[in-house]
Amino acid sequence: MYYSYLLRYTDVWAKRDRHYFNVLDILVEQLREQNLIRDDISDENIKHLATYITRGITMEWSVSLTEYPIEEKDSLIDAFCHNISDL
Numbered sequence: 001m002y003y004s005y006l007l008r009y010t011d012v013w014a015k016r017d018r019h020y021f022n023v024l025d026i027l028v029e030q031l032r033e034q035n036l037i038r039d040d041i042s043d044e045n046i047k048h049l050a051t052y053i054t055r056g057i058t059m060e061w062s063v064s065l066t067e068y069p070i071e072e073k074d075s076l077i078d079a080f081c082h083n084i085s086d087l
Contacts, residue, residue, distance in 0.1 A: 035086060053080055
């Protein structure tokens with residue numbers, strides 16, 4: 001059902017004024033203020049990468065024919081956070 005929805009309403013997912021992107025803007029801004037992310041990665045790039053990861057995990061979950069434990073994808077999120085981290 002989710003996959004079908006995505007295919008039918010692609011224009012909704014492309015809009016950058018959705019709440020999801022507003023939340024990403026706030027999170028990236030807070031991380032910058034706290035000097036927790038690298039200076040050599042732009043805010044836009046971080047938001048794109050975060051979106052690709054979350055959409056990819058969500059898409060795989062929606063098309064999976066077997067059980068798809070989301071928590072097993074935590075390592076992908078951890079690797080992303082480690083890669084953008086300035087710590």
